[in-house]
Amino acid sequence: MAHPSLPKEEVVTRLLQVFRREGYDGASLARLSAATGLGRSSLYHHFPRGKEDMAEAVLTLSRSRVVSLVLEPLAAPGPARDRLVAMAEGFGEFYESGEAACLIELFGVGTTGTQFIPYLTNSIASFVGAISAVLIEAGQPEALARRRAEDAIIAIQGSLVLARASGSTAVFHRILAELPDRLLG
C-alpha cells in the first residue's frame, strides 16, 4: 500500500474511535497507526504537529457531526416536540447509543488534552442555546428555558457516565426517551 490509502474523513473517523476508546493520553501513536493502517510517518505527513493535530481534526469532525445530528434538527421548521425528539435521536447516534464516552471526559483529564477544553465549552453552550431557543419559541420564559436546557445536557452527560460505570446503556436510553417531556414540562 504505497499511495493514497483511505479518504481523510475515514482516517479521522478511525482516529476518533481510538481517542474515544483510550482517551487522549491513552491514544498512542502505535494504536492510532494500527487503527488507520497508516505508518507513524504517514500520520505525521497528514498531521504535522502529531497527536495535537489529530485531536484537533477529531474535534472538528465531531463538531460537524453534532451540527448535523443535533443542532440542525433543533433549528428545523416544525412543532417543538418533533424537533426535540429528533434531537434526542441525534444525541443517541452521536454517542453511539451510549457506548461512546463524552469528549469532555476524554480530553478534560490529564495535562496535554486539557488545552482542548475551550472547544468543548463552545459545544455545550451551543446545545444549551439551541434547546432553549426551541423552548422559548414554545412559550416558555427565558430563564426557565435555559435552566431546563442545561438540565437536559447535564442528564445526557451524567447518564453516559453511569452507562459506563454500570456496563449498561439502559439508563442513557431512558434519559433520551424522557427528554422531550421534561423539556416541555
Add this chain to the structure above:
Amino acid sequence: MAHPSLPKEEVVTRLLQVFRREGYDGASLARLSAATGLGRSSLYHHFPRGKEDMAEAVLTLSRSRVVSLVLEPLAAPGPARDRLVAMAEGFGEFYESGEAACLIELFGVGTTGTQFIPYLTNSIASFVGAISAVLIEAGQPEALARRRAEDAIIAIQGSLVLARASGSTAVFHRILAELPDRLLG
C-alpha cells in the same frame, strides 16, 4: 529523610490528588513520587504492584470517605429532608465543591484503568440504594424512589462534567442545592 515519613493515609490522599488531576494514564510515577515526597522505590515498597496497587488504595480511601460523607448521613436518624441536605453537603465535600473529577471519568477511560470499573459500579449502586431507601421511608413507591435516586446521581455526575467543561462550578452547586426538593417531589 530516611525513615517513616508521612502516615499512610496522608500518602494515599496525595496519590488521590494526583490521580484526580491527571487521570490514571497521566499519573506517572514521577508525579506520584513528587506529590508524596517518596522516591520511586519507596512507593514500590508500600505498593508492590506499582500504580495498580496505588489506584486500589486510592479507591479504598475514596470509598471510606463516601461512606462517612454520603452514606452515613443518609442512614442517620432524623427527617428525610435533613438527611438529603446532609447528603448534598457530603457530595459537595467529596467532589471538592465541583473542582474534582468523578472517579469514573478518571478510571473508566483507557486500557489499564478500566479494570477498576467494577469497584465504581458498586459505589453507584450504593448511592442509588441509600437514597431510594430514604425516599421509600418518606412514603414514595419503590419504582419512583429508585428512578429519582438514579436521576439524582446522574445530575451530580453530569454537572461535574459541565463544571469542568465550563470552568465554573456554579452548575454543580445549583444541582446540589436543588437535590432535596427534586427527590421529595
Add this chain to the structure above:
DNA sequence: GTCTATAAGCAGATAGAC
C-alpha cells in the same frame, strides 16, 4: 523504610529513501 543506580521498553517525533 529510604535511597541511588540502572535496566528495558515504549512514548512522541524526525530524516531521508522510494
Add this chain to the structure above:
DNA sequence: GTCTATCTGCTTATAGAC
C-alpha cells in the same frame, strides 16, 4: 504519500546499599 530507520526522553520496574 508511503515507507524504514533512528533519536531522545520518559515510562514502569528492579537490584541492592544504607
